Amino acid sequence: EAGDKYGMNPIGTGPYKLVKWNKGNDSVLERFEDYHGEKAKIKNVTFKVVPEPTNRLLELESGGADIAYDIAVTDVSRVDDNEKLQVMKADATSITFMGINTQKEPFSDIRVRQAIRYALDTEGIVQSVYKGLCPAATNPMNPSCLYYDKTRKVSEYNVEKAKALLAEAGYADGFTTSITTDERKERIDMATIIQNQLSQIGITAEIKILEWGAYLSACYDGQQELYMGGWTTFTPEPSVSLTGTFSSTSMGSGGNMAFYANPKVDELLAAGIATSDTAEREKIYTELQKEITDQCTWIYLTYGLQTVGLNKSIQDFKVHPSGYHTIANLSFK
Numbered sequence: 001e002a003g004d005k006y007g008m009n010p011i012g013t014g015p016y017k018l019v020k021w022n023k024g025n026d027s028v029l030e031r032f033e034d035y036h037g038e039k040a041k042i043k044n045v046t047f048k049v050v051p052e053p054t055n056r057l058l059e060l061e062s063g064g065a066d067i068a069y070d071i072a073v074t075d076v077s078r079v080d081d082n083e084k085l086q087v088m089k090a091d092a093t094s095i096t097f098m099g100i101n102t103q104k105e106p107f108s109d110i111r112v113r114q115a116i117r118y119a120l121d122t123e124g125i126v127q128s129v130y131k132g133l134c135p136a137a138t139n140p141m142n143p144s145c146l147y148y149d150k151t152r153k154v155s156e157y158n159v160e161k162a163k164a165l166l167a168e169a170g171y172a173d174g175f176t177t178s179i180t181t182d183e184r185k186e187r188i189d190m191a192t193i194i195q196n197q198l199s200q201i202g203i204t205a206e207i208k209i210l211e212w213g214a215y216l217s218a219c220y221d222g223q224q225e226l227y228m229g230g231w232t233t234f235t236p237e238p239s240v241s242l243t244g245t246f247s248s249t250s251m252g253s254g255g256n257m258a259f260y261a262n263p264k265v266d267e268l269l270a271a272g273i274a275t276s277d278t279a280e281r282e283k284i285y286t287e288l289q290k291e292i293t294d295q296c297t298w299i300y301l302t303y304g305l306q307t308v309g310l311n312k313s314i315q316d317f318k319v320h321p322s323g324y325h326t327i328a329n330l331s332f333k
Contacts, residue, residue: 015328092304113296137300174202
């Protein structure tokens, strides 16, 4: 009935039904009294879109919101110190990274990508931004995935190696580039540190901060050079994590925003879903993690953390690792 606009006209219900949707502003839900299962305990729920983390926190502190998803790491202690509020945390099924658009010069040269990786102190970056709450990442998929390679180490930080590789690639004097990021505070903070560390090897990087929709459009269209990215998986199946982000068939909006095509990666991805033999799959996905890492299309930064701020009057809230939290069983004290 809605034709091409069916995605803007949701149909169906769960414990709640959608009664109003102001795109980019708020969504209003109402308990669905004819739901076949247990009825939601709270009759009306409004989801507000508040992109700026400081404003989300102010909403929570003022009572304008009862729950705030994604409390900035720098604000966790502030919520903990408020006797009316609490923070709930859980390891997320995500990874944050800096991606490299391999179809933009000079990033098609693996030596340039390797130089960038050597130039970044990823453990220092993560420690500075996440205050020890998140670990530095070592692989292209989250540790919650099957066949995650626990033997891999954080990438080496070596400025001299970085400079030598740049010189070998013909960029002894460096070059100018840009880092595209969305408005998430932690990503901006990491981009700022990366900007400084890249300057130590002669790379001048402008930081471009875009609102989420503009950020996605730019990255899907391949306008970005370096970009701050993240990927969340909703299943431990590794093919789900790695196919969208590294298959040559998923460039752009499919998830491969590094625009990298590697026949060996494609072959291993196909082999991984073609067998159910556990030992064989582990071998395939271990090799995949190595191959993807060696190609330096991503600079791994950190694995995710879900941080949710709540008014202490909220009962039975559980943090979901994917960030999709269930609300139907919530109630007030």
